[in-house]
Amino acid sequence: MSGRVLVGVKRVIDYAVKIRVKPDNSSVVTDGVKHSMNPFCEIAVEEAVKLKEKKLIKEVVAVSCGPQQAQETIRTALAMGADRGIHVEVTGKDYETLGPLQVSKIMAALAKKEDAQLVILGKQAIDDDCNQTGQMTAALLDWPQGTFASEVSFDGDKIKVVREIDGGLETIKIKTPAVVTADLRLNTPRYATLPNIMKAKKKKIANVKPADLGVDLTSRLEVVRVDEPPQRQAGVKVETVDDLVGKLKEAGTV
Amino acid sequence: FYCCGWLINFYMSYVITFLSSLMFVLQAEVFPYPEIGNEEVEEINQLVAPVERFFTEEVDSAKIDREAKIPPETLNGLKELGLFGIMVPEEYGGLGLSNTMYARLAEIISLDGSIAVTLAAHQAIGLKGILIAGNEAQKQKYLPKLASGEHIAAFCLTEPGSGSDAASIQTRATLSEDGKQYLLSGSKIWISNGAIADVMTVFARTEVDVDGVKKDKISAFIVERAYGGITSGKAEDKLGIRGSNTCEVSFDNVPVPVENVIGEVGSGFKVAMNILNSGRFSMGSSSAGMIKKLIELTAEYAATRKQFNKSLSEFGMIQEKFAMMALNAFVMESMAYLTAGMMDRPGLPDCSLEAAMVKVFSSEGGWICVSEALQVLGGLGYTKDYPYERYVRDCRILPIFEGTNEILRMYIALTGMQYAGKALTGKIKEMKKGNIGMVFGVVGKKLKSSLGGSVDYGLTGKDGVVHPSLAESAKKFEQNVSHVGSTVESLLYRYGKTIVDEQLILKRVADVMINLYAMTAVLSRASRSISIGLRNHDHEVLLANTFCSDAFFKNNYLMTQLQKHSPENNDANIKKIAREVLENRAYICSHPLERTF
Numbered sequence A: 001m002s003g004r005v006l007v008g009v010k011r012v013i014d015y016a017v018k019i020r021v022k023p024d025n026s027s028v029v030t031d032g033v034k035h036s037m038n039p040f041c042e043i044a045v046e047e048a049v050k051l052k053e054k055k056l057i058k059e060v061v062a063v064s065c066g067p068q069q070a071q072e073t074i075r076t077a078l079a080m081g082a083d084r085g086i087h088v089e090v091t092g093k094d095y096e097t098l099g100p101l102q103v104s105k106i107m108a109a110l111a112k113k114e115d116a117q118l119v120i121l122g123k124q125a126i127d128d129d130c131n132q133t134g135q136m137t138a139a140l141l142d143w144p145q146g147t148f149a150s151e152v153s154f155d156g157d158k159i160k161v162v163r164e165i166d167g168g169l170e171t172i173k174i175k176t177p178a179v180v181t182a183d184l185r186l187n188t189p190r191y192a193t194l195p196n197i198m199k200a201k202k203k204k205i206a207n208v209k210p211a212d213l214g215v216d217l218t219s220r221l222e223v224v225r226v227d228e229p230p231q232r233q234a235g236v237k238v239e240t241v242d243d244l245v246g247k248l249k250e251a252g253t254v
Numbered sequence B: 001f002y003c004c005g006w007l008i009n010f011y012m013s014y015v016i017t018f019l020s021s022l023m024f025v026l027q028a029e030v031f032p033y034p035e036i037g038n039e040e041v042e043e044i045n046q047l048v049a050p051v052e053r054f055f056t057e058e059v060d061s062a063k064i065d066r067e068a069k070i071p072p073e074t075l076n077g078l079k080e081l082g083l084f085g086i087m088v089p090e091e092y093g094g095l096g097l098s099n100t101m102y103a104r105l106a107e108i109i110s111l112d113g114s115i116a117v118t119l120a121a122h123q124a125i126g127l128k129g130i131l132i133a134g135n136e137a138q139k140q141k142y143l144p145k146l147a148s149g150e151h152i153a154a155f156c157l158t159e160p161g162s163g164s165d166a167a168s169i170q171t172r173a174t175l176s177e178d179g180k181q182y183l184l185s186g187s188k189i190w191i192s193n194g195a196i197a198d199v200m201t202v203f204a205r206t207e208v209d210v211d212g213v214k215k216d217k218i219s220a221f222i223v224e225r226a227y228g229g230i231t232s233g234k235a236e237d238k239l240g241i242r243g244s245n246t247c248e249v250s251f252d253n254v255p256v257p258v259e260n261v262i263g264e265v266g267s268g269f270k271v272a273m274n275i276l277n278s279g280r281f282s283m284g285s286s287s288a289g290m291i292k293k294l295i296e297l298t299a300e301y302a303a304t305r306k307q308f309n310k311s312l313s314e315f316g317m318i319q320e321k322f323a324m325m326a327l328n329a330f331v332m333e334s335m336a337y338l339t340a341g342m343m344d345r346p347g348l349p350d351c352s353l354e355a356a357m358v359k360v361f362s363s364e365g366g367w368i369c370v371s372e373a374l375q376v377l378g379g380l381g382y383t384k385d386y387p388y389e390r391y392v393r394d395c396r397i398l399p400i401f402e403g404t405n406e407i408l409r410m411y412i413a414l415t416g417m418q419y420a421g422k423a424l425t426g427k428i429k430e431m432k433k434g435n436i437g438m439v440f441g442v443v444g445k446k447l448k449s450s451l452g453g454s455v456d457y458g459l460t461g462k463d464g465v466v467h468p469s470l471a472e473s474a475k476k477f478e479q480n481v482s483h484v485g486s487t488v489e490s491l492l493y494r495y496g497k498t499i500v501d502e503q504l505i506l507k508r509v510a511d512v513m514i515n516l517y518a519m520t521a522v523l524s525r526a527s528r529s530i531s532i533g534l535r536n537h538d539h540e541v542l543l544a545n546t547f548c549s550d551a552f553f554k555n556n557y558l559m560t561q562l563q564k565h566s567p568e569n570n571d572a573n574i575k576k577i578a579r580e581v582l583e584n585r586a587y588i589c590s591h592p593l594e595r596t597f
Helices: A039-053 A070-080 A092-096 A100-113 A133-141 A194-200 A241-250 B002-030 B038-057 B061-067 B072-081 B099-109 B113-126 B128-133 B136-148 B268-279 B282-304 B316-343 B352-382 B388-395 B405-432 B436-450 B468-501 B503-532 B537-561 B571-584
Strands: A004-008 A011-013 A035-037 A059-066 A084-089 A118-122 A145-155 A158-165 A168-175 A178-182 A205-208 B153-156 B172-175 B181-192 B199-210 B213-224 B230-232 B246-257
Touching (some): A004 A039, A004 A100, A011 A070, A035 A039, A035 A070, A039 A070, A039 A145, A039 A178, A059 A070, A059 A100, A070 A084, A070 A205, A070 B038, A084 A100, A100 A118, A100 A133, A118 A133, A133 A145, A158 A178, B002 B503, B038 B099, B061 B388, B072 B113, B099 B113, B099 B282, B113 B128, B113 B136, B113 B199, B113 B388, B128 B136, B128 B268, B181 B199, B181 B213, B199 B268, B213 B246, B213 B268, B268 B352, B282 B388, B316 B352, B316 B503, B352 B388, B352 B405, B352 B503, B405 B468, B405 B503, B468 B503, B503 B537
Parallel strands (some): A004 A118, A059 A084, A084 A205, A118 A178, B172 B199
Antiparallel strands (some): A011 A035, A145 A158, A158 A168, B172 B181, B230 B246
């Protein structure tokens, strides 16, 4: 086995920012807004780096798809301990319509090209909340998948994944090569310390175009309109339980 | 008239020397606004992100203030982030960042006053001596552990009897018989990191031989707590920056190896001044960072809080506060990064005058802004449930430490005037003899300039360095500069050397100079922003023009007060009042309710 792990990292609007919709309702405002690495991608990077520190794998490669600024996100992954980066350049209209289908095609192509043993992704991105890229990537590669992972360990030539599901925790064993998506409780990502950021400057980021990977970026989706969530209406206070039941009946919910 | 002509030229040449040194130096170094490369911008953004995150998520400022202590986990986090060796070169284990980058990080670190002062005491002054004046052996020995934070540094200059008057310190270091070590004895007070420092830069009097005569001169020493004989007093219970440790440090015959003298024996005072001068500029960016944060917090409140059926943000007096905060942040940023950019130029340029101006403006501007921010919140701002009162308490130290603003104003005024002063010194006695020709000379020159010979120093116009939308402000600036030239010259003529004792005069000169530097900084920065099309550059032009207009009128008023027999100048009365109060050490008026009959 190559001992190589591919980690996908996405540049998203920072979780603390107050999102505003553009006046033409076409999308959200991104200009001049603070961006950072998707929190679940951070957890994915942390897991990969941990595996390397335990000497269970040999190399961590961070991948990001997007315009020039995606390199900042890759640099953060390098500062956390990834060995090298791959920047898949996607700009303009292609970037606006870039979604899980396209990214999973890219990840699948890279996984084959880099002879990866494991692909770790965040379970979902906090901007589109799709929760699809990991699953699609595994399907395209015809690899097993361990999604919503809260624990990952190596068991011989297999990987044991504890998954967080609605009913509780499910433990599965999957063969490698495989795709794993990281859930919240998998680990606590380390801070990229300033000395590590300086060291990361020396690490390489390769530049690749989707065409080089033979990937077609055409989207099957069209965003028609973006709206803010409806304003929260004020509630009503009632005096007694009977009043409450009465009001619920009025609203037709009981 | 030949006599007058000569005298007119005589005066003109000195005024021109002063003005040209002000204008030419300013032009060549401050336009265009300092740029850093693309790579550096990316690097700064990379470095800023984790630090910002750490401060938002892991730093509990309220707890640090309440318990008057920075928790060890937080201190460790700061060490791991690399924040203890920001400017220490990489070869000694630091981050090797420039002054500009240091200023950028200071914007975030200032979110917690106690942490900011702890880190600054450690690296901006504590270990700075080794960095700028230490020899290779000292750097190799001490910098690596200081950069990683394994050792913490402190700067020990101030004593109970020597604060602003630093040259009067009494701590003494006597050379041992065998010439191998000094024995250091004395007491220092107000030492930041005093109780936790492992390595201290200590200043003491040493006996040196100057041409066969034994004299007392100050030397700088690297002193390790491990040498023994060092005791730290109890931590001071302070109004603000309560998490930063401040205490007395006493030295009782502490043996210090001769190899630990920083620089030459006897050069300690200069080392101390260089250290202090090099750290000051960052107060501009740290104050700006804090004000920017306060604007966000208070704007949220002003937009949502309603009274008389309107949100607070619709009322003029509230709006004024936000404009003031924005203007202050803009000016402080502009000055700080201009100064840092100049300091980063090769050749170690001396920017001590500019740094002092940044410090005075930022400390006082910061103090006013935090107070007004608290005012926006009204009663809520006054409670400990909100951070505003802590910001107010933390900010109060700014005009006091790193050189009191009173001392710095003296420095600014006297240094700024020294060009004209040097030239005029010898001639003052002659001038005061009352030679009629001299009077003609002065009158003649004043007539010439007041007849409206228009002032043009090349800032605007075809080959000007200032963008046309700032042309009016630039013209106001040029007018002020010309006016200050003649004002300074007439002051020197009037007072001669005794001007060093005229604090109220020097204060006004300093204020004008600070305003001028501030105007330069905003004109330069805004010009660049327009030229390269930065986002919201129109707002910058608005801020720059507003500030310059305001500063222009303030400067004119200050200079009016500096004219001979100016009716706007109440100094004589002020001094009289002060004298009568201080003689009696009390307010001396009879009580208004007293009777004499």
